[in-house]
Amino acid sequence: MNIVVLAGGISTERDVSLATGKMIYEAVKRKGHRAVLLDVFLGYEGEDTDSVFAQEKDWAAQITGVGETSPDLEQIKALRPDWKKNFFGPHVLDICRQADLVFMALHGENGEDGKIQACFDLMGITYTGTDHVSSAICMDKGITKDILEHYGIPVPKGIRLKKGEKEGEMPGFPCIVKASCGGSSVGVAIARNSQEYEQAKAEGFRYGEEIIIEEYIEGREFSVGVLDGRALPIIEIAPKSGFYDYKNKYQPGSTIDTCPALIPREKTEEIQRYAEMAFQALRLKNYARMDFMMGKDGSVYCLEANTLPGMTMTSLLPQEAAAAGISYEDLCEKLMGFSLPKKEA
Numbered sequence: 544m545n546i547v548v549l550a551g552g553i554s555t556e557r558d559v560s561l562a563t564g565k566m567i568y569e570a571v572k573r574k575g576h577r578a579v580l581l582d583v584f585l586g587y588e589g590e591d592t593d594s595v596f597a598q599e600k601d602w603a604a605q606i607t608g609v610g611e612t613s614p615d616l617e618q619i620k621a622l623r624p625d626w627k628k629n630f631f632g633p634h635v636l637d638i639c640r641q642a643d644l645v646f647m648a649l650h651g652e653n654g655e656d657g658k659i660q661a662c663f664d665l666m667g668i669t670y671t672g673t674d675h676v677s678s679a680i681c682m683d684k685g686i687t688k689d690i691l692e693h694y695g696i697p698v699p700k701g702i703r704l705k706k707g708e709k710e711g712e713m714p715g716f717p718c719i720v721k722a723s724c725g726g727s728s729v730g731v732a733i734a735r736n737s738q739e740y741e742q743a744k745a746e747g748f749r750y751g752e753e754i755i756i757e758e759y760i761e762g763r764e765f766s767v768g769v770l771d772g773r774a775l776p777i778i779e780i781a782p783k784s785g786f787y788d789y790k791n792k793y794q795p796g797s798t799i800d801t802c803p804a805l806i807p808r809e810k811t812e813e814i815q816r817y818a819e820m821a822f823q824a825l826r827l828k829n830y831a832r833m834d835f836m837m838g839k840d841g842s843v844y845c846l847e848a849n850t851l852p853g854m855t856m857t858s859l860l861p862q863e864a865a866a867a868g869i870s871y872e873d874l875c876e877k878l879m880g881f882s883l884p885k886k887e888a
């Protein structure tokens with residue numbers, strides 16, 4: 544197949560997306576596909592767009608790794624001063640239209656939020672991952688929590704706060720403050736007193752108009768991928784220091800990941816059941832990954848759903864797939880297969 548791996552963009556998770564894209568690009572090539580790795584925002588400057596899939600070049604050569612903090616997006620935006628008139632970089636849509644499938648390696652705004660999915664639906668472009676509606680729902684952690692709660696999936700207690708709005712009763716200290724539309728822990732902080740709380744709110748509002756303030760669940764952290772409605776083995780993430788923040792997520796060796804997680808069978812089944820319920824409740828399709836905390840008393844809470852979970856060296860979904868006997872290459876093939884038209888029996 545001719546595959547475009549679409550990555551980059553101008554969200555705070557740009558570097559993570561490029562790292563995910565590079566790994567996927569290399570994996571699909573190993574499986575014998577013809578692949579092009581494209582930065583959705585910077586596009587392709589060449590004139591030979593009709594023959595890109597035939598080019599013998601390493602499209603990932605420029606991509607290095609993920610830094611300790613999220614990238615400077617102003618520098619990237621400055622490369623395309625006209626970007627507000629058309630988010631897509633040069634030739635991105637032409638090349639995507641020629642592909643049999645676009646592998647979505649995007650994260651965050653304009654990729655994980657459903658806008659590109661909606662655009663692709665209208666243009667008849669086939670892409671991996673869930674559709675535009677569920678992407679948009681899951682991009683908003685407040686709406687996600689409301690839906691999960693409605694379907695009986697436990698979530699941390701908390702409030703939502705809009706910029707400039709009067710604050711309701713907050714859950715007390717310590718609490719977690721996060722940007723509603725964030726990802727990769729950018730804009731997430733623990734507040735243990737009023738001073739930290741004010742700082743955390745200001746930081747959260749840097750990333751959007753709404754923040755979430757919720758009870759801090761002290762305990763263990765887990766994540767569960769769901770492929771086509773079925774939960775994978777659970778992974779436990781134990782950061783060597785601090786919480787699962789941006790640095791701990793992407794610097795190899797920062798966390799101890801255990802998959803399958805060493806928890807009693809009933810707990811495994813409970814978390815997997817909640818993950819599958821969340822998948823249904825949030826109208827997800829094809830695949831996603833849910834994050835969970837387990838308090839000291841064994842209570843389980845769903846934090847959020849990730850519609851385009853990371854596929855980097857340190858990412859969770861590939862580790863979970865490996866525990867189920869699925870290699871990285873085969874995981875990519877499966878994710879692609881979910882989106883292709885089903886063959887007649």
Ligand SMILES: Nc1ncnc2c1ncn2[C@@H]1O[C@H](COP(=O)(O)OP(=O)(O)O)[C@@H](O)[C@H]1O
Pocket residue numbers: 699719721725726727728729731757758759760761764786787788834836846847
């Ligand atoms: N209520 C909470 N209690 C304890 N830790 C939390 C809570 N909410 C978030 N965290 C920590 O912050 C990290 C990021 O939060 P999450 O809601 O998963 O957002 P995202 O991964 O999209 O940035 C989690 O992986 C977890 O380590």
Ligand SMILES: [Mg+2]
Pocket residue numbers: 727728834846847
């Ligand atoms: Mg998360």
